Amino acid sequence: MLVTKPYNRERAVEYALRWAMGRNPLFTNFAGIGGDCTNFVSQSIYAGSCVMNYTPTFGWYYIDSSNRAPAWSGVEFFYNFITSNSGVGPYGSLVGEGELLPGDVIELGNEMGQFYHTLIVTGSEVDTYLISAHTDDSRNRRLDTYNFATARYIHIEGIRFEMDEGEDCFENLINGISL
Secondary structure, three states: OEEEEOOOHHHHHHHHHHHOOOOOOOOOOOOOOOOOHHHHHHHHHHHOOOOOEOOOOOOEOEEEOOEEOHHHHOHHHHHHHHHHOOOOEEEEEEEOHHHOOOOOEEEEEOOOOOEEEEEEEEEEEOOEEEEEEOOOOEEEEEHHHOOOOEEEEEEEEEEEEEOOOOOOOHHHHHOOOOO
């Protein structure tokens, strides 16, 4: 039976701030092979949810570099998963620019509407968000310092999980011990 629980934004942000300028040894660094931004955001969201979706091809999971869902590390795949997920794992929706909270996600796009970079909101200042990201590593960087043509704003609404899944992964994950 699927039940919902709140997304733990504090844990997602704590994880993002801890690993923004480094790499958790539990995960592959994709910076030289396509980018590490969505991988990092997925790790942060996982820290705030402790639930993966192991659906082949269309899920959201990471076991190792060769056994992961496309949504774990691909910008468009992540967007498609998070905004349409009706199964196990995190789910979210597009919102307006001013509606984000810490732990939510921003994806940046070019003039042709192609989205290429995924960021996690880790705070805010007057008139802008503070974000953390990988590839071009950033910790609490002002969003208004980025050069982009368009953006989409994704609010993480909650987490669905099977009733028997209650194990808390946060301490092992943030300390780089196990998934």
